[in-house]
Amino acid sequence: MLTIADHTFSSRLFSGTGKFSHTQLMLDALIASSTELVTLAIKRIDIRQSTDNLMAPLSSLGVKLLPNTSGARNAQEAIFAAQLAREMFNTHWVKLEIHPDPKYLMPDPIETLAAAEVLVKQGFVVLPYVHADPVLCRRLEEVGCAAVMPLASPIGSNQGLLTKEFIRIIIEQANVPVIIDAGIGCPSDATAAMELGADAVLVNTAIASSAQPVIMANCFREAVITGRRAYEAGLGLVSNKANSTSPLTGFLHELC
Amino acid sequence: MLTIADHTFSSRLFSGTGKFSHTQLMLDALIASSTELVTLAIKRIDIRQSTDNLMAPLSSLGVKLLPNTSGARNAQEAIFAAQLAREMFNTHWVKLEIHPDPKYLMPDPIETLAAAEVLVKQGFVVLPYVHADPVLCRRLEEVGCAAVMPLASPIGSNQGLLTKEFIRIIIEQANVPVIIDAGIGCPSDATAAMELGADAVLVNTAIASSAQPVIMANCFREAVITGRRAYEAGLGLVSNKANSTSPLTGFLHELC
């Protein structure tokens, strides 16, 4: 069981709503993933209509919503987006994303910490999306973030765990859950992240861009469970030498 | 379902009997792995007693036995070992292992091909353990091997899929099952091998050297299933750029 703030999750796979070709496919994938936390962006239409296309079906799944501030380019915009989201989605949870650069969408450490500090004071449960920066993760924890979400590789790139050695340090030092976000491209990446000791992973593109998103969502479900169990069971050590598995039958040349 | 020679397997995880601290633990791990094919070495004691410590309990599991020629340093010794094994274990299946070097236990391509050719003619179902050499795998297929077993990294090293790019070529060219053997260190490696399109993986050290072999065996069971399903569903493409998952909320700065 994973606890973030006051909420307990049975599933360590978090997911999102982006890039699916249609809503029903997204819903089926979310069900197959067994995720209990789903991130979604605030869209212009949401504000006007005060009702959301996705709200009703997502609510029916019984998942917790995690509005994100995707598109915010600085702390001010992110704080405003979080406040809008609180109204619209009736939740004080927020995935804090601030990325001034539209090409690689890399997160801004300064604005993220500044916004996190304000939002925590305003009563938000803040889950910041950040570079795999161990010191930044510590500072976000210190200002009261409920978890940290370091990236594996550039968002949507499916490049996998490029930041492995830094994530290892983050996990070693963290007192809040560490959720690996962005760049997880295939189930083996998710398993590997969990084997390192991550508390959860967030996967969206790799599910939505699969030829069969529902099956792939289920694969990620299993991959995350397996990686967590392997971490808890304890992995064998890596060696630089070969190590005979079978007893060497030295007697063969006596008999031949 | 995976078919090798005339036998069909529900499980794509093959396992072994080496390095477990005691027999019951090995049996429990094999059960937890759901493996249907178990490799084992011929031991000196087996020949003298004509009964084997492992035979009875392994038989009770209902798994297919795959005797290996571990310890053989050339074709002659391997052929002799295979013939011994056929008598003892009452099977014409053999995992052909020939490794003249005791330090890294790397397989010998020349002796392996020579022994394979003889053993196939003698009616054996031959599964050769080899370096991840695409041309050698083709030749072993041409002389009638039922599958090929290229290594991921040095045996027992837990280093994972070091030979990934060559295994990719082997899988692309093979007309017989490709079973990844040796070096698979954690469940994510097994999933990654299956995502590449391997037909099965053989895991022994990573299970036996875990602090909790039974749980780890079960993790590998799941890892292999997940990797295969992900391969069949079709993985998303890897990109060099970030790719926004959430629609960018460009309207934020109009409102702020």
Added chain:
Amino acid sequence: MLTIADHTFSSRLFSGTGKFSHTQLMLDALIASSTELVTLAIKRIDIRQSTDNLMAPLSSLGVKLLPNTSGARNAQEAIFAAQLAREMFNTHWVKLEIHPDPKYLMPDPIETLAAAEVLVKQGFVVLPYVHADPVLCRRLEEVGCAAVMPLASPIGSNQGLLTKEFIRIIIEQANVPVIIDAGIGCPSDATAAMELGADAVLVNTAIASSAQPVIMANCFREAVITGRRAYEAGLGLVSNKANSTSPLTGFLHELC
């Protein structure tokens, strides 16, 4: 030629003074490296004596000194250290290092930006040591830093270019020189960094911890020159297929 602030360097290899077993060895290594910029820490003794063991010999080499703020745990300490260094070493150049964590010595992005802003206003030429964070590098450039110094891997680890994909982005976006710092373990790492388009590399541990620091310093000198020239000449493309180098002599089988 590389220009940082108002200074032009013929050499793109920067070095340091730490970890050498004695001063003469350090000096010989620095000469063999052809470096023109040498970083050094402020030591307690320097303040008391107002003369420094290293100052005189380093001055005789004709290299530019780059005092660093190593040991500073926040902006205030770093600013103070920079001001001390300006007095002691008579230079307004400073390598800004702020690392609150004594185990991995990872830099603090928040304090580093804050200190950089103050120091630039006070007339310092600021070269900040940072995680390979593309957005942070942009911001440091915007507040007037003369260069950015992203890390390759944890300092002193010799692990090489772990942050390659992020350094690629930093180089693509930067308008100031990008100097790869920390973790460069062998000359091939330095060459690889320069092939990516880095403007310079800073190497200290890999030279000082070699069995033969003077020769190794000279190797890094050559490695950096070679990497830069290769970058300027233009590297060939990486391909997923083999590509025959020699014309295939298809006529052979007609003749045999």
Added chain:
Amino acid sequence: MLTIADHTFSSRLFSGTGKFSHTQLMLDALIASSTELVTLAIKRIDIRQSTDNLMAPLSSLGVKLLPNTSGARNAQEAIFAAQLAREMFNTHWVKLEIHPDPKYLMPDPIETLAAAEVLVKQGFVVLPYVHADPVLCRRLEEVGCAAVMPLASPIGSNQGLLTKEFIRIIIEQANVPVIIDAGIGCPSDATAAMELGADAVLVNTAIASSAQPVIMANCFREAVITGRRAYEAGLGLVSNKANSTSPLTGFLHELC
């Protein structure tokens, strides 16, 4: 100095003649590389004309020629090609290449060993191109090959040192020179191969496919020299922890 058979080389960079846009460019690149051993294929025209376009200019460079058997698909064709080459190029040195598969051009271990044995007996100095297979390399050495040439990655792919861990084993076990062939894509790859302890590298595509082959050839010249010197000087150890380069100025917080 590197000695192969009875010949001593000052340069540890070997090169080739393929893929250059014209002959003069090739010659200029070879001069810039300082190579003393150049491999070239036998072409149909050579046999007919009994004079070769490349022979005269290559001879004027004073380099040793290493005819290769590129295009041979089995031992018989390779032996025939070697004999033809001996006549045409007046040398008993041969680079033995046998690759039945036209797509990836991976070498055939069985045919290569068979041909090597015959050619050695016929008085050839045999340098076989092989997969990075430690046992095969040992066997080629045992039948009298003058060196072994394991591949770094598929030929012409510029993918670099994919087989690093296996090359490490080959070098540890070899009593003849180990020359890394195929796949070296940039100077840093060549340096890295030499840092591992390789005796030489063969580079062709990465030079010929550069935008500026002459400069790139010279870069590889330097890269190989640097890697060798670094290997001989002794590289520092890789660590999992950071390791402070500068003495930590703990006194700062006393003063601030």
